[in-house]
Amino acid sequence: MIPTLVQLAYLVATALFIFSLHWMSDPKTARSGVQAGVAGMVLAVLATWAQPEIIHHAWIVVAIVLGFVVGVPLSRVSLTAVPQRTALSHAFGGAAAGLVGTAKYYLWLAEGPENLTTFRMIAIMLEIVLGYLTFTGSLLAAGKLQELKWIPQRPVTYPGQNFVNLGLLALALALGGYVVLYPTDPLSPALFPVVSVLSLVFGVLLIIPIGGADMPTVISILNSYAGLSAVAMGFVLDNKLLITAGALDGSSGLILSIIMCRAMNRSFTNVLFGAFGQVQAQAARGEQKDYKAETVEGAAQILEQANLVVVVPGYGMAVAQAQHKVREVYDALRAKGITVKFAIHPVAGRMPGHMNVLLAEAEIPYTDLVEMDEINPDMPQCDVALVIGANDVVNPAAATDKASPIYGMPIIQADKARTIFAIKRSKNPGFAGIDNELYFGDRTWMLFGDAKAVVGELAKHLSGGSGMH
Amino acid sequence: MQRMIALAAAVLAAAAAPVHAAEGHAAPALDLPSMLFVFMLSTFIGVGVIRRVSRLLHTPLMSLTNAISAIAVVGAILVTGSDYPTHIRFLGAVALFASMTNIVSGFLITNRMLKMFKTRDGGDKAGRA
Numbered sequence: 001m002i003p004t005l006v007q008l009a010y011l012v013a014t015a016l017f018i019f020s021l022h023w024m025s026d027p028k029t030a031r032s033g034v035q036a037g038v039a040g041m042v043l044a045v046l047a048t049w050a051q052p053e054i055i056h057h058a059w060i061v062v063a064i065v066l067g068f069v070v071g072v073p074l075s076r077v078s079l080t081a082v083p084q085r086t087a088l089s090h091a092f093g094g095a096a097a098g099l100v101g102t103a104k105y106y107l108w109l110a111e112g113p114e115n116l117t118t119f120r121m122i123a124i125m126l127e128i129v130l131g132y133l134t135f136t137g138s139l140l141a142a143g144k145l146q147e148l149k150w151i152p153q154r155p156v157t158y159p160g161q162n163f164v165n166l167g168l169l170a171l172a173l174a175l176g177g178y179v180v181l182y183p184t185d186p187l188s189p190a191l192f193p194v195v196s197v198l199s200l201v202f203g204v205l206l207i208i209p210i211g212g213a214d215m216p217t218v219i220s221i222l223n224s225y226a227g228l229s230a231v232a233m234g235f236v237l238d239n240k241l242l243i244t245a246g247a248l249d250g251s252s253g254l255i256l257s258i259i260m261c262r263a264m265n266r267s268f269t270n271v272l273f274g275a276f277g278q279v280q281a282q283a284a285r286g287e288q289k290d291y292k293a294e295t296v297e298g299a300a301q302i303l304e305q306a307n308l309v310v311v312v313p314g315y316g317m318a319v320a321q322a323q324h325k326v327r328e329v330y331d332a333l334r335a336k337g338i339t340v341k342f343a344i345h346p347v348a349g350r351m352p353g354h355m356n357v358l359l360a361e362a363e364i365p366y367t368d369l370v371e372m373d374e375i376n377p378d379m380p381q382c383d384v385a386l387v388i389g390a391n392d393v394v395n396p397a398a399a400t401d402k403a404s405p406i407y408g409m410p411i412i413q414a415d416k417a418r419t420i421f422a423i424k425r426s427k428n429p430g431f432a433g434i435d436n437e438l439y440f441g442d443r444t445w446m447l448f449g450d451a452k453a454v455v456g457e458l459a460k461h462l463s464g465g466s467g468m469h
Numbered sequence: 470m471q472r473m474i475a476l477a478a479a480v481l482a483a484a485a486a487p488v489h490a491a492e493g494h495a496a497p498a499l500d501l502p503s504m505l506f507v508f509m510l511s512t513f514i515g516v517g518v519i520r521r522v523s524r525l526l527h528t529p530l531m532s533l534t535n536a537i538s539a540i541a542v543v544g545a546i547l548v549t550g551s552d553y554p555t556h557i558r559f560l561g562a563v564a565l566f567a568s569m570t571n572i573v574s575g576f577l578i579t580n581r582m583l584k585m586f587k588t589r590d591g592g593d594k595a596g597r598a
Contacts, residue, residue, distance in 0.1 A: 027583070034583065038576050064569050067572070070573075071572070074573075074574035096541045249535070353525065360586045366525050
C-alpha cells in the first residue's frame with residue numbers, strides 16, 4: 001500500500017535527520033551527518049513524488065532544476081559571505097512556508113471549506129505570519145550583512161518605534177484572529193492578504209533597528225522562526241515529517257540564540273527592541289587619550305621571545321580576508337617552538353561559529369581554536385595577545401564600567417596578557433561606537449593598518465629572520 | 470546518549486502510529502494530539518542533540534538545519550503536483566523552488582565547510598613548546 005510505504009519512508013527520513021544532527025557533535029563524524037541529511041531528504045522527496053495524487057510533473061521538474069541552478073552558485077560563496085547566504089536561505093524557507101499556507105487556504109476555501117477547521121486556521125495563520133515576517137526580515141538582514149548601499153547599516157531608530165511595531169503586530173493578529181474564527185466569511189478572503197502584507201512589513205520593521213554587532217543573535221532567531229513556520233506547515237498538512245524536521249530546526253535556532261544572548265549578557269527582548277545603537281551618544285566623553293603605536297618589526301621581535309601567543313580574531317579579520325596571512329604567522333611562530341592558540345568569542349563575527357569556519361578555511365587545525373571560557377584562565381600566562389580586528393569582545397569596560405553599554409558581557413581577557421598587540425584599521429571607535437580601554441592600556445601597543453597587510457608584514461618578519469632565534 | 474535514543478524511539482513510535490489520518494480525501498479527521506506529541510518530543514530531541522553540537526561547528530550546523538528544514542519541499546510538491554487550480558499550483562511551484570534552493574545550497578555548503586576542519590597533520594608535533 002502506497003500511503004503506508006510513504007509514511008514509513010518519512011519515518012526513516014526522520015531518523016536520518018536526527019542522526020544527521022547527532023553526528024554534528026564532533027568534527028570527525030560531522031560529514032557523515034551531511035550524508036545522512038541528504039539521504040533523508042532524497043528519500044522524503046521521492047516518497048512524496050511517488051504518491052498517486054501527484055499527476056502534474058512538469059512544474060515540479062522545472063522548480064527542482066531552477067533550485068539547482070540557484071542553489072549551486074549560492075553554495076560557492078566566499079566564507080566571509082556565509083552569514084548573508086544563511087540569512088538568504090532563512091528568507092527562502094520563510095517564503096516557502098508562507099506560500100504553501102496561502103495556497104492551502106484559498107484551495108480549501110474554493111474546494112472544501114469543511115477543511116478550514118479552527119485548529120487548521122490557527123496553524124495556517126501562524127504559518128503565514130511567521131513565514132512572511134521571516135522572509136522580509138531575513139532579506140533585510142542579508143542586505144545589511146552584504147552592506148548594500150541602499151540599506152542603512154547603522155540601526156535606524158525613531159521615537160515610539162516599539163509602539164509602532166507592537167501595534168502593527170497586534171493589528172495583524174487581530175485581523176488574523178477574525179480570519180481564523182470566520183474563515184469562510186466573505187470578508188476573510190480579503191483580510192488574508194492584508195494579514196500577509198502586515199507580516200511582511202513587520203519583518204522589515206523588526207530588523208531595521210538592529211545593528212551589525214547583534215547579527216549573530218538575529219540570524220539565530222530568524223533561524224528559529226523559519227523552523228517554526230515549517231512546523232506550522234506540518235500541522236496544516238497533517239505531516240509529521242514536517243513537524244519533526246521543523247522542530248529540529250526551530251530548537252537549533254533557539255539554542256543558538258540563547259548562547260548568543262548569554263555571550264552578550266542581553267535578553268531576547270533587549271536585542272529585538274533595545275536598539276543597541278542609541279547608547280553611542282556617550283562615546284564623546286572624557287579627554288582624548290593617546291594610543292601607543294608600534295612598528296611591525298618591533299612586534300615581531302617581541303613575538304619571537306614569547307612562549308604562548310593567543311590570537312583574538314574578530315570581524316575585522318573577516319572583512320580584511322586576513323585569515324590566510326594569520327595562518328602564515330601561526331606557521332612561523334610554531335616553527336620557532338611557540339605555542340599559538342586562537343581565542344574564539346561566541347559572538348565574534350556576524351554569525352555563530354563564523355571565526356571557526358574562516359580559520360578552518362585557512363587550514364588552522366581546529367584543535368587550536370579555543371572557546372572563551374577555556375582560554376580565559378590561561379590569559380595571565382599568555383606572553384602576547386594578538387588582537388586582530390576584534391573590539392567589543394576584548395573591551396575590559398564590559399567588566400569594569402557600569403555605564404558602558406556592553407557592561408556585563410563576558411569578554412576574552414586579552415588585557416591580562418603580558419603584552420597586547422592590537423591591529424586596527426583606523427583610530428575610530430568600533431562598530432558599536434564604544435571606546436575600548438584596552439587600546440590605551442600600559443601594556444598595549446597598536447599596529448595601525450589593514451589587517452591583511454599588517455599580518456602579512458608580520459609573517460614576513462617572523463619567517464624572514466631565520467637565524468634570529 | 471541512552472536517554473537520547475529512548476526519546477528518539479518515542480518520537481518514531483508516535484510518528485508511525487496514526488498513518489491513516491493523512492490519506493483521506495475529504496476533511497480527514499485531524500489527529501491533533503498525536504501531532505502535538507510529535508512536536509513536543511522532537512523539540513526535546515532537537516534541544517538534546519543540538520546542545521551537544523561542537524561550538525566549532527555552529528556555522529555548518531546552521532546551514533545543515535537550513536537544509537533539513539527545507540523539508541517544506543514535501544508540502545510544496547503536494548501542492549504543485551496535485552490536481553489543483555493553476556494559480557494554487559503556481560504558488561506551490563515557487564515554494565518548491567525556494568525549498569529546493571535551500572536543500573541544494575545548504576547541504577553543499579555544509580559539506581564544503583566541514584571539509585575544512587582538520588586536525589594537525591602528524592609529524593609537526595616535535596615543534597611544540
